Amino acid sequence: MSKELVFGHQSPDTDAIVAAIAFADFEKQLGKEFEPVALGEPNDETKFVFDHFGASVPRVIKTAANEVEAVALVDHNEAQQSVSDIADVKVTHVVDHHRIANFQTSNPLFYRAEPVGCTSTIITKLYHEYELEIPKQIAGLMLSAIISDTLLLKSPTTTADDEAAVKELATIAGEDYAAYGKEMLRAGTNVDSKTAAALIDADAKSFTMGGKSVRVAQVNTVDVNDVFKRQDEFETAIKAENKAEGYDLFVLMVTNILDSDSEGLIIGDPTTPVETAFAGKLANNRIALPGVVSRKKQVVPPLTDAFNA
């Protein structure tokens, strides 16, 4: 078998980059050659994680078909979140924890999805199922990915499997996960030093809902006013992005990771499905999202349902 590339989604978060590295190691231990790559530069949190564990971030690719015939996807499956030429390569493996949509293959493949908080939790289970050892550095990276995706096991996406994986990986990596986790999350919430244009693109995914192109971005902070004191700047940046990329609707989740609450900034059309999905009214383009921290579990499903209603 010739080499394959393995990568997470565009605008990568910590799990998207870490899961590619871990899955490549898992397959290497099974005798296969997968090179982990990324579809974008690491964010501040991911940089903190790689510095902390002395690991190297993977190189960034724009296309895959110029290098390989086949690829593995981690932490995503929807084509619009993947490499630009995904249609020109064969997908042999997917490991993911999201819904399945806009994804199809001609051939049978290895597809492993579970409704858990993080792809790295599933990869931890894969190491166990095949009785392979988790290297110490990769344990530290996967620990960080699970803390990132579950907001230190507080997100409603968190399952017993995520908790078990965090405890086991912390032991292998030699970390106090609670103390390390808080430090890591804080490192990822550096809002003041960045432009609105950069922040709305740092953790953003595109969806097709009811025939409309919907962009859902998330900014984590310890105070939502860090964003809303600059609301005009954010609105200008979002309008420019909607126009440039053809998004009908932009939903920016501004999430207080300490309180586990969000407030939404909503720009575009139609906004009625947003009000329906979250049983509220827009005021000054904003809507309260109490208790909402998970795009995947608390925003995309009700919004999809509201668009299709």
Add this chain to the structure above:
Amino acid sequence: MSKELVFGHQSPDTDAIVAAIAFADFEKQLGKEFEPVALGEPNDETKFVFDHFGASVPRVIKTAANEVEAVALVDHNEAQQSVSDIADVKVTHVVDHHRIANFQTSNPLFYRAEPVGCTSTIITKLYHEYELEIPKQIAGLMLSAIISDTLLLKSPTTTADDEAAVKELATIAGEDYAAYGKEMLRAGTNVDSKTAAALIDADAKSFTMGGKSVRVAQVNTVDVNDVFKRQDEFETAIKAENKAEGYDLFVLMVTNILDSDSEGLIIGDPTTPVETAFAGKLANNRIALPGVVSRKKQVVPPLTDAFNA
């Protein structure tokens, strides 16, 4: 959690029915309530299997949403192969060994696919991963499903995992798998006693390829002349079915399970992709398919590629 239904594809073969029973038992051992049902009556081979192991065949359903809110799919994922009202229920689990197409969800789910010869092989692995015991009767049923899907481990879809599962399940079930397997396969090739209309519908699946509706059916036999001596009757039945169901193209694979060869009977339009896919020419609506026994691995991928070329 309220009860869910679990079922295999329409026109069920042995694996479609057995995998539903096995997955329901697996989930029951984990404390969940899944009722195995079927989307059609068992074929002759499946009846032989259930008689042999003294098992009861599941009831047949036409719709799911009138009974449950959520379902699990085994041995298929494509909507057109599933229950008629699949769009009205939530899919929580899929265990399958086919390509993924025409399948999407709003929510994260448990999806387990591997490119192995049989869904029952994957369920055998699941029992092991969760350290659960495989009941003797279910071991016999899953053994039969793997023998059926892999034509006694001779199909090119067969993997080392299928071989290992067959040996282990045969031990649990107390069967000589080679002797039992030949007897079982022979029981499923009863061509002379059936109408062409029944035979072309007994193991058939629908696909969308290049915007066309393509039906691919398979008849197993120990002599392809069992079918072609009645070619006129088959052509009439296929033309009637194409018209009634709106299929553009019907591909009937007539497979000699002893020689591991097939011959195709092709009715409809366009036929050029068939000639491209199998590098041959149609004569008298027939095309030689030497070495071809697997619809999933040897017919659907090249035909899909030819339609999309």
